Amino acid sequence: MAEAKYIQIAELFKRRILSGDYEFSSIPGAQRLASEVGVSYLTARQAVQRLIDEKVLERQDTGRLKIADGGIDRKSVV
Numbered sequence: 001m002a003e004a005k006y007i008q009i010a011e012l013f014k015r016r017i018l019s020g021d022y023e024f025s026s027i028p029g030a031q032r033l034a035s036e037v038g039v040s041y042l043t044a045r046q047a048v049q050r051l052i053d054e055k056v057l058e059r060q061d062t063g064r065l066k067i068a069d070g071g072i073d074r075k076s077v078v
Helices: 005-018 030-037 041-053
Strands: 057-059 065-067
Touching (some): 030 041, 041 057
């Protein structure tokens, strides 16, 4: 059975984070991520939630996303 699309997008987003794509810019929200990778907002939202659950990202009180403290091991860049 094929992997769910949101899992594929979460892994893509995680690789971007690990490679430093968002080092000097803000982490895009689900709407912008959906636009960047050409998926629905719902798919992007599920991907973001997966990364929050995995403690790669965390949502600030303002609603913005940020890389979780200690959530990224740059040595594991794929």
